[in-house]
Amino acid sequence: MTLDLFDSDQPGYAQEAPAEGVVLLRRFALESDQSLVTAIESVARQSAFRHMETPGGHVMSAAMTCCGELGWVTDRRGYRYTQNDPQTGEPWPEMPRIFRELAVRAAEAAGFPEFNPDACLINRYRPGAKMGLHQDRDEQDFSQPIVSVSLGLPVVFQFGGARRSDRPMRLPLSHGDVIVWGGKVRRHYHGVLTLRRGAHPLTGDCRYNLTFRKAG
DNA sequence: CAGTTGCT
DNA sequence: GAGC
Numbered sequence: 001m002t003l004d005l006f007d008s009d010q011p012g013y014a015q016e017a018p019a020e021g022v023v024l025l026r027r028f029a030l031e032s033d034q035s036l037v038t039a040i041e042s043v044a045r046q047s048a049f050r051h052m053e054t055p056g057g058h059v060m061s062a063a064m065t066c067c068g069e070l071g072w073v074t075d076r077r078g079y080r081y082t083q084n085d086p087q088t089g090e091p092w093p094e095m096p097r098i099f100r101e102l103a104v105r106a107a108e109a110a111g112f113p114e115f116n117p118d119a120c121l122i123n124r125y126r127p128g129a130k131m132g133l134h135q136d137r138d139e140q141d142f143s144q145p146i147v148s149v150s151l152g153l154p155v156v157f158q159f160g161g162a163r164r165s166d167r168p169m170r171l172p173l174s175h176g177d178v179i180v181w182g183g184k185v186r187r188h189y190h191g192v193l194t195l196r197r198g199a200h201p202l203t204g205d206c207r208y209n210l211t212f213r214k215a216g
Numbered sequence: 217c218a219g220t221t222g223c224t
Numbered sequence: 225g226a227g228c
Contacts (some may be wrong), residue, residue: 052219055219132223165225189223
């Protein structure tokens with residue numbers, strides 16, 4: 001089901017509802033894309049991208065950093081949110097205003113007018129990197145949605161059900177697309193398939209994903 | 217305690 | 225995809 005919010009001859013984005021509780025805002029982040037990538041680079045100078053280890057002892061193929069009051073981390077001890085970057089001992093970099101404004105606007109467009117994110121996880125995927133099906137379940141507040149912003153190379157996103165064995169739907173995501181999910185499907189399994197090689201004018205050979213949550 | 221954002 |  002596709003709901004076009006704008007006339008097709010107008011600039012802007014198209015809104016889709018691929019499943020109940022899931023809203024896809026195509027190209028929603030396009031007009032601020034350059035500033036978003038610059039802000040990612042600024043965050044990464046303060047808290048560098050790193051490949052975290054899972055409790056099971058595997059090194060994740062996506063490199064991650066965070067900004068905001070809280071950042072998501074994993075190590076052998078488990079998953080959790082922290083106020084400080086364990087790699088620097090310092091607080092996570094402040095969430096850039098342009099990040100927050102984008103996330104709040106996207107949540108509002110998707111039907112979540114009260115979104116107040118305190119955490120932004122930044123994932124960097126290079127060719128070969130992927131993210132298996134998982135739940136976002138380390139947050140305190142499941143009434144607030146997840147807002148996920150794609151920048152750079154395209155990827156196939158998977159959105160599944162409440163159980164890992166539920167067959168996920170596949171949604172190709174491109175530069176500037178924003179996907180929002182909340183309510184009943186807030187804890188549904190999701191992930192991305194292996195990133196394929198490519199070149200993007202803004203990001204080169206990688207895809208960035210910004211994921212906003214209310215974690216605390 | 218169970219998990220499993222990874223792997224067999 | 226079951227199972228760790």
